[in-house]
Amino acid sequence: MTNLIAAAIAVGLSAIGAAIGNGWIVSKTVESMARQPEASGMLRGTMFIGIAFVEAIPIMGVVIAFLAIFL
Amino acid sequence: MSELKNMFRRYVFSMLTLFAIFGIGWWVSDYKTIFNGLILGSIASLFNLWSMFRFAKKLKGTVETGGGFFTSGMLARIISVSVVILISLLNPEYFHLIGTIFGLITSYFVIMIDSIFVLLKK
Numbered sequence: 683m684t685n686l687i688a689a690a691i692a693v694g695l696s697a698i699g700a701a702i703g704n705g706w707i708v709s710k711t712v713e714s715m716a717r718q719p720e721a722s723g724m725l726r727g728t729m730f731i732g733i734a735f736v737e738a739i740p741i742m743g744v745v746i747a748f749l750a751i752f753l
Numbered sequence: 754m755s756e757l758k759n760m761f762r763r764y765v766f767s768m769l770t771l772f773a774i775f776g777i778g779w780w781v782s783d784y785k786t787i788f789n790g791l792i793l794g795s796i797a798s799l800f801n802l803w804s805m806f807r808f809a810k811k812l813k814g815t816v817e818t819g820g821g822f823f824t825s826g827m828l829a830r831i832i833s834v835s836v837v838i839l840i841s842l843l844n845p846e847y848f849h850l851i852g853t854i855f856g857l858i859t860s861y862f863v864i865m866i867d868s869i870f871v872l873l874k875k
Contacts, residue, residue, distance in 0.1 A: 700827070708812070715816045722813060723756040730757060730809045731864055734802070737827065738861050741801070741834050745854055748838045 689747035696743030703736040761806045767863045790849040794856015797837040802860045
């Protein structure tokens with residue numbers, strides 16, 4: 683039972699953190715793109731890298747959750 | 754070509770190079786399960802990268818034209834990782850777990866190394 687709780691905490695908290703982070707990144711990018719449409723190419727590139735690194739956390743959370751359940 | 758597309762092309766090229774290296778490793782060495790895991794994880798990693806690229810590409814059109822869009826996004830990425838980890842956990846005789854985890858983070862290594870190269874070029 684405790685391993686299931688550990689798995690839920692690992693996935694849930696990491697997903698909440700990533701969701702908040704992704705929301706911030708995308709909202710700021712859209713805001714900047716609306717303000718400076720000519721810089722949208724560069725902004726999207728930067729956003730892409732930001733999202734990629736933010737999403738590494740829930741992915742590792744999922745891995746840890748499965749390890750907690752199965753091992 | 755837009756900067757984003759250019760970046761994605763570079764990442765995919767690096768990932769394919771890594772696939773080739775893993776393939777050679779699988780062929781040459783005796784550590785078949787580790788390389789199986791690395792290849793399996795890298796496939797999911799490449800899918801995640803493509804999914805993120807699709808999202809960033811769709812965002813431009815939405816900002817220009819207004820309205821909204823729907824992507825399966827983070828859910829699809831988490832499901833792909835879950836499937837890969839489950840495959841690896843349920844078939845330890847074919848896939849090495851640590852190899853699979855390292856395969857999953859391949860795209861992040863690629864992005865980091867590419868960013869360093871871009872910074873050094875500037």
